[in-house]
Amino acid sequence: EMQLVDSGGGLVKPGGSLRLSCAASGFTISAYRMNWVRQAPGKGLEWVSIISASSSYMFYADSLNGRFTISRDNAKNSLYLQMNSLRAEDTAVYYCARLIPTAIGHDAFDIWGQGTLVTVS
């Protein structure tokens, strides 16, 4: 079974840092673009960041203002999100998600982790 398992969340004070991890099983992440998507309590989904299969490019949501860094270790089949200068508005469940290409050149998030809760307070 293809699966993503998120970990690393917790309670952190404003201005603090946290590193999230996402471990894949049942498939090899090296062939895929990987992402982080977050969801504030009771709110909708917000895309956070993407990293290419070979780490040749990364992109981030404008709202992050350079505070987060996405990375991956294909040898460990894992994805990471380093979050610095955390603010109360970063409080959310963070999901890692696999992005797959579609036949007509689009893409979609087809596998999601179970999420890890980050609380900034």
Added chain:
Amino acid sequence: EIVLTQSPATLSLSPGERATLSCRASQSVSSYLAWYQQKPGQAPTLLIYDASNRATGIPARFSGSGSGTDFTLTISSLEPEDFAVYYCQQRSNWSWTFGQGTKVEIK
């Protein structure tokens, strides 16, 4: 930035009824639209991609349609497990955005 607006915010229906959910984009996204289902306490699940293609394992009662700026997710006959929140999603350049969601609740 392309904004996705979903309507209605809440849909109150009974099992067996037909559900019609709308997603409108602030500018054309061609057929670049996906739909996800999220149940309480769970991660989202991909239902539909490229506006009208069902993802692997998704029942035929789920269908998507539309192109350009107006899209629809239809659930032909609601099953008890279909009561959930549904999100549409698009990509524009290097940014992926979601609608605010439609909650389908039991009437």
